[in-house]
Amino acid sequence: MASAFEWDRLPHDLQHSILLRLPISTLLLCKSLSRSFLDTIRSPTFLDAYSSLRRGRRSRHRDDLFLLLFADRSRHGLAAAYLPSRCCWLPLPIPPSLHHIHASDGSLVVAATGKNSGGDVVCDLFSQTLIPILPRMPHSYILALIDEEASSDFRIVAVGSQKPVGNALNAVYVSSQVYDSRSGRWQPKGQLPGHYAMLGNAVFLDGLLFVLGRLPDHLLTFDLDSGEWSVVDVALPPPVFCLHLLVFDGRLFLVGGLEEDVVIARIGIWELDLTKSEKEWRHFCFMPDECFQEFSVNELVHFQTIDRFGIKILARACFGSTYGIAEMISTSPKRLAIRFTCFHVTYIQGTYGQNSSIFLSAIEASNHMDSQFSVSMPLLVGLRGSIFLAALRLEADSTMEDLKAALNEHVDLVSELLEKFSSELRSGFGPAVDNFVGFFHAIDWKEPWLICLLTFHFILLVTTMLSRKNVNFQLCLSLLSFSGVYFAEWINSFLGKNWKSFSSQNYFDPHGLFISVLWSGPLLVLTILIVVNTLFTLCHLMVKWKKAELRHRARLARDKQE
Amino acid sequence: MSEGTKEPDGGEEKVVLKTHDGQEFTVDMATANQSGTLKNLLSEVGSSSNNPQVIPLPSSITSRVLGKVVEYCQRHAAGGGRRGGMQALEQFDEELVELDKDMLLDVTYAAAFLDVPRLLDLTSQAVADAIKNMSVEEVRHYFGVVSDFTEEEEKVIRSECPWAFE
Incomplete structure (x- = not known):
């Protein structure tokens, strides 16, 4: 019989085989077990294998962190990730060579490497691998990073005006370009169909990039292959602010705050059915009042939303206090449930307390940093320092959940029938009395x-x-x-x-x-x-x-x- | 446990696996071919039912562990192609890895040694799942690892990941 098992006795490939299957959070933890763990996990062969396996198969299990990137501009950056299963924050180091993080998808981020804006890299935060990319056109900013499923390829969409930054509002048409990791080149593709004061976040769905154009408010789509921009014929729900697009389960949603007297009175979610010819943002749900009160504390004038794989939302009122999470759960192919929770964040305040110097960026950034502000949103520069973004991910539905959902639906149906039946039974007696009492009270006897x-x-x-x-x-x-x-x-x-x-x-x-x-x-x-x-x-x-x-x-x- | 479970039928080739503690497992070729190591070995030396090859295994693979591996290989050699059998097979896999820690790691080791990739996947995943929600101390205990960091290094690590030591 083998004696007590010892890790170090295992052959290296076996150690790899086990470590490769760990979710990111556990892997980070394993680094602190012993030197041999640390060396194994840091070895380039392991990191490569982990990175490609994780990204290649897009395993939800492995990617168990909600990422919240903090890019401190004075010193080198540090990212913090929220780990829902343990309700705690994990600090993640960012390679010191990275400066401004522009956009990200999952653990993949696009960032600048130096002071000169030309040299961008794509970095996998977990494996710390850096892939240099060619400089994009001047005065542009990155709109979206699309991490392709089932491969380690990615695409980047950047937009920018050809004119200098100076009078951005008078800029001529904004053009876009696409970087494909397969070809390793930027290709100019398309022009925006008009001038917009700013572009909101972009989401990728069914081969199209959906972008919110603001002032005037339009929902735009961009076909990455043909480079064609078009305007979706749909009016935004009125009067909504702090908009954010998100995709969940192949459906397109919009998160926004309803404004009343300058403050945001409710936070709602709308859905756009892309299959219908007459398009309309259909109201999906509001954040429940008790949750909203906790979230908004006093007055809510602005909040940000982040999502990851469609999950979540996150938002917050003023600097570093409350987060609200809306977790979309697909209970069946036709039904979606949303669970709202609020929580207070102490980690960020405690450890990164110098609010003024912290700039928060994010994974799937919805508002980009400097470049975007200077190019297209001069009005929003004032918000610098209080923009935060977070990324969250959702346990999307699996086949198992579908099965469960189908079962639940069946149970619902049966219990509904039972309830109807029993209420009919009861209605034999109760309602007669109720009716009489009601009748009696309905008459003005005077x-x-x-x-x-x-x-x-x-x-x-x-x-x-x-x-x-x-x-x-x-x-x-x-x-x-x-x-x-x-x-x-x-x-x-x-x-x-x-x-x-x-x-x-x-x-x-x-x-x-x-x-x-x-x-x-x-x-x-x-x-x-x-x-x-x-x-x-x-x-x-x-x-x-x-x-x-x-x-x-x-x-x-x-x-x-x- | 799997010894002699398959009656030798005429003409089919057999292999005998002999563990260090003297137990012998007679398996047919289909089962043996699930293991890359055995497959390579047998393709070189050949085998016949009348005079089956006896393959001795290292001491780290005990008869109990080998029993599990053989059980897996037999089941997968037979059940892979059956219609509707996939579900039963998955359930079998699930139950197979419900083992205590030492046994699970030993089976993982045996799967790696005998080169049974799908069993290795299965057991590695089971190990990964087992330590998924553990704290650092628990994982150290699980793997029999002693921290070899210096006190300062340990302190730095703890301050970096306070959550892992809760």
Whole structure:
């Protein structure tokens, strides 16, 4: 039998085989186990293998971090990643040669290497590998980095005006260029279909890059292959600010804040169905009030959203305090659920407390740094230093989840049926009482004509009781009340037409419920009383008659005897 | 456990795997071919049912461990092509790696030695899953690793990843 297992006894390839399967967070942890772990993980062969395996297969399991990049401009950068499974922040070193991080997708970032803006690199933060790319056109900024699935290739889209920065607002048409890691070249492709004060974030869906153009507000698409820009014919939901596009589960969403009196009153999510010919941002959901209150603290004037693989959102009010996460969960191919949570971040404040010098950039950056501000958004320069971005990723649906969802749907259906059935059973009794109580309360008993009606019934009742000895009178009374009941329908329709002249509301519904209860009902009760009374009288009469007969017979017999 | 589970049928070639502690496992060629190491070995020396090759294995592969590997290979040699069998096979895989730590690492080692790539995948993933949510101390204990950092280095590491030591 083998004794206690020792890691160092394992052959190297076996160590690799195990380490390659670890999620990033555990791998980072393993670095601090011992020297041999550290050496293995730092070895270029391992890093290469890990990087290609992770990116090649796009394993969600391995990429278990939400990335929040902090690029400190004075010193060299440091990235912080949020680890949802442990609710903690992990610092990630950024290679010292990197300066401004422009955009990113997952752990892949585009960054500048030096002071001169020409030399960009693409860096995988986990393997720390650097891939130099050729300089892009001057005065441009990177709009999107697209990390292609199932391969280690990536594409970069940059846009910029050919004119100097000076009067950016008057700049002529903005052109775009695409870098493909396969060819290793920048290629000019396309021109924006108009002038926009700024471009929002870009998301990649079904071969198209969706970009929000602001001022004027348009949803733009860019075909990376043909280089064609086009405007999607859809109006933005009004009046929304702090917009962010995100893709989840192959669907396009928009996150934004609804403004009321200069502050953001609600945060909502809208969805655009791309398959329909008539396009419209359909409201999807709002952040629940209690969550929003926690998120906005006092007044929310601005927030940022980040997502990763469509998950999440993240936003925050003022510098470094609250984050809200909206986690989209696909419960079935047709249904999406969103779970909102809020949390407060202390790590960032505690460790990187010098707010003024911190510039936060991000993975899948939605607002880029300097270059973008200077080229297209001079108005937003004032926000420098308080822009933060974070990247989060979502456990997207797997086949297992689909299966579960289908099962849940079935269970839902069955329980719905059961509930309907049982409520129908219950409705046999409960609602009758409820209806009556409701009916009683619906009537304003102080209306003069109602009081008259009730008095009339009361007088009728008293008359009936007083006249119980007078059978003929009672007969007439019962005939009268019967005719009253008989004419109830006619009375109902007549009064229904003329209710305005005497009543504050129309009690005379076509079904005659009111008239039955307040008119026919009492009259019928009255007639029943009369009938009962008549029966008593009849019995009485019979007894009297029998007595008289007996008495008569006795008298006859007595006469005979005499 | 797998010894003699397959009755030798005439004509089919057999291989005998002999562990260091003297146990012998008789397997057919299809099973043996799941292992890259055995496949190479056998293609060189050849084998027959009348006089099966006896292959001695190193001491690190105990009979218990080899039993697991043989079980895996037999199942996958037989069950791979069956229709509807994939699901059963996946479940079998799942249950196979429900092992204690030492056993799991030994099977991983054996899979690497015998070059059974899919079993290696399976066990490596199981090891990775096992340590996924552990703290540093727990992982050290799991792998029998003693920290060889100096005190200062250890301090730096702890301050870098405070979360890992919770």
